[in-house]
Amino acid sequence: MRNIVSVCRPLALPFHKETTYIKHMKKILVYPDEILRTKAKPIKNIDGELQKLIDEMAETMYKAKGVGLAANQVGVLKRLFVMDVTQGEDGKRGELVVLINPKIIGCEGQEVMEEGCLSVPDFSAKLKRPATICVKAFDREGNEIELEGSGLFARCVQHELDHLDGICFVDRLSPIKKAMFRKRWQKIRAEKEQKV
């Protein structure tokens, strides 16, 4: 018996690591889940429990190779999202930004950019939104922060804030594009179900 245990040990170690990792993952809800269409509530206490949720959301976002993840997407109706617009294409983590009770306090210009969403897998579309934004929020430690930026940063903040208001980026498409999306989405979902 002792021999078998020692043989198993090297194999058991990575398996245990993997199990721990999966435990911290959250299930990402898929459009059109009702929670994705519900407005999230302001957060009153930034405590250990919330920080645990934040860490799990960050792990989930990185694992899913997303740029941002809002609490609604993991079934929690709290005004909070995580994002990392500086991560490398090779999956190398950049700077994680945590925004609690975020509010956009200024915006400028307009920009058309391609958007995708972890809750609408295998679909992307071009959308016009303000190009530069200034956002006020609290960070993971409860400090008040103000961030300003354009490009992917501005795009991501607006996309995630929409989630907190129960809006998915596909809801912002023109009526024609929305009709196209519905058709394509039915096909994507049907293909996915066939694979399962």
Ligand code: NI
């Ligand atoms: Ni999204």
